[in-house]
Amino acid sequence: GxxxxxxxxxxxxxxxxxxxxxxxxxxxxxxxxxxxxxxxxxxxxxxxxxxxTPGFSSLYVDSIEAEDLKEYFPDIAAYTGECRFNMCNHVSEPDCLVKQAVADGEISRIRYEDYVMIYNDLKEKRKW
Structure with a gap:
C-alpha cells in the first residue's frame, strides 16, 4: 500500500x-x-x-479501461446497475448512488477519492 x-x-x-x-x-x-x-x-x-513491505508514493495502472475500474473496487461495484444511469461510472453523473453512499459515510471518502483519481488518470491515458 x-x-x-x-x-x-x-x-x-x-x-x-x-x-x-x-x-x-x-x-x-x-x-x-x-x-x-x-x-x-x-x-x-x-x-x-x-x-x-515498504510503501509506494504512486501507482501506475494501464492494463484496464476506465469504465472497468469500478469492478476492481468491490464496495463501488456493489452499486453497478443501481444508479439512474445504467452505465454510471460514479464520477460526474447525476443521481449516483455511490456518491450518495460516500456522502452518507457508507463508502470511505478517501477510498472514493482514490477511485476518482485513478479513473481520471485512465481516461486521460486514453487521449494519448
Whole structure:
C-alpha cells in the first residue's frame, strides 16, 4: 500500500511479536513516515502469511479501461446497475448512488477519492 498508511502498525496489531518498526506521525501530512526499508514475510498461523513491505508514493495502472475500474473496487461495484444511469461510472453523473453512499459515510471518502483519481488518470491515458 501507499507510504505511511499504517501497514507495519496493522501488522503489529495482528502479530505483536513481529515488532515491525514504526515511526512517528508527520505533523505536515498526518501520516506515518517512510520507516519500512525491506519486505518481510511472516507466518501468522496455519496457512496464513502476511508481508510487510515498504510503501509506494504512486501507482501506475494501464492494463484496464476506465469504465472497468469500478469492478476492481468491490464496495463501488456493489452499486453497478443501481444508479439512474445504467452505465454510471460514479464520477460526474447525476443521481449516483455511490456518491450518495460516500456522502452518507457508507463508502470511505478517501477510498472514493482514490477511485476518482485513478479513473481520471485512465481516461486521460486514453487521449494519448
Amino acid at each position: 501507499p507510504s505511511g498508511v499504517g501497514k507495519s502498525s496493522t501488522l503489529n496489531a495482528i502479530k505483536p511479536e513481529a515488532e515491525a518498526q514504526t515511526g512517528a506521525i508527520s505533523d505536515k501530512i498526518k501520516r506515518g513516515k517512510h520507516t519500512t526499508r525491506h519486505s518481510e514475510l511472516m507466518h501468522i498461523g496455519g496457512r496464513t502469511y502476511i508481508m510487510d
